[in-house]
Amino acid sequence: MGTIAFIGLGIMGSPMAVNLAQAGHTVTGWNRSPGRTQPLEAAGGRAAGSIAEAVRDADVIITMLPASPQVEQCVLGDGGVFAHARKGALYIDMSSITPRTSVELAEAGAAKGIRVLDAPVSGGEAGAIEGVLSIMVGGEPADFEEARPVFEAVGRTMVLCGPHGSGQTVKAANQLIVAVNLEAVAEALVFLEKSGVETTAALEVLAGGLAGSTVLDRKKDSMLARDFRPGFRVDLHHKDMAVVMDTAREIGAVLPLGAIAAQLIAAAAARGDGDLDHSALLRGVEMLSGTAKD
Template sequence: MSTIGFLGLGIMGSPMAVNLARAGHTVTGWNRSPGRADALVAAGGKEAGSIAEAVRDADVVITMVPASPQVEAVAYGPDGILANARRGALLVDHSSITPQTSVDLAEAAAAKGIRVLDAPVSGGEAGAVEGALSIMVGGERADFDAARPVFDAVGTTVVHCGPHGAGQTVKAANQLIVAVNLQALAEAVVFLEKSGVDLPAALEVLAGGLAGSTALTRKKDALLAGDFRPGFKLELHHKDMGIVTDAARTVGAALPVGAAAAQLVASAVARGDGALDHSALLRGVRLLSGEPTGRPGAPDDRP
């Protein structure tokens, strides 16, 4: 079992830290805003008052924060990971950031004798709670093998994808697929509603055929209820679509459908839906179709 310093106890980070503690690891958690460690403490973990306190005795340091600026904020500087973690420690970044940020972090950490894996995850809050995340990992194979007991406590599909930055590149592709999938699902829902079809029956049969997907399975009940409480916020998916479109431009890959999905995600955020779940793309399709954006009395219902 490892001694782990876990930085970032948000929607995803908190249940991941809890699962690590339940698996027998010694977990000390830190969060930028206080009051987020209760679940970890209840599971047998500890709360740190600073990054330095969380990482100084850790074999493994894990970060799960929103974006590249937050990763850089916790990694660099006199109060950051690289200045306070011990030599030989393994830094596992589960955040979704740009591939270049991961490469730069690995190079800076190597100068301090700290190993790094970029290991973004997919599966949303439900996958984090269930310990069933998909984890795509970039970095040295030996470090991946050493981290496997940690990965197995939070994920069920864990794959080494290549060198530093490869995990983030695969995660960008994941977010592209998910955005297009959710947009197509939203359009299908509105099409079915306006056609007068029994929507629960339609989604049930669609989930069992070639149109079935993890997105449909996980989001079906929320879509039917008009419940867009966040498992993964639209504003974060907006950030991820910026990553994939920029990365695709760099390598010369055309993303015609992805570009349209990115604009629709951006539109949803601009309308004020950024704090809702990314399945709230349904609201935008309803708006374009001249329909109310939410069901009466649903948690997302507002002018």
């Protein structure tokens, strides 16, 4: 089992770090805001007072941060990962950032003698807690194989998608699919409710047919209950859809449904739903349909 530094103990990072500790790895955690290290410490890990302290003796360094600016600050800054990690360490960024940033991190790491993988995840808070995340990886095959025990502690599916940046490109595609799927489920639910159909039964049978999806399975009960406690916040999906649309523009891909989904998520963020779960797209459909209760 390896010595791991885990930077970023938020909704996703905290249970991932806990799972690594419970798998037998030696895990030292650090978080930008205080008060988030208790679950890791309870699982046998320890808290560090700085990034430098966390990474100094680590074989593997993981970041799980909100977006490219936070990753760049924590990794490339004077007090960051690359300034203090030992030569030969393996750095794995499991955040969701732009493919371009992942390539730049790999180049900066190589200059310091640090190997880099981009390895964003899908599965939300529930997947992180259960240790069943899907992990999309970009980088060198040998580094991917070395990281496999780490990935197996937090995920069920792990695939090397190509060179540096490939993992982030696949994650962007994942977020595109999830956004469109969430909107479709929200619209279907309002359609069923306004038709007078018993919605619990309707969603159950839909989930068993071609319309079934992981999004429907994981979100139908909370959407029926209008329980939008965040597993993955609207604001984060808003950020991810900006990555999707910017990347699409760069490569010349036309994404009509993606553009609509991006605007609907932007509208949810603008009306103050940014801290809610992304299934709160349902609130926008209710507003348009005249069924919103607030």
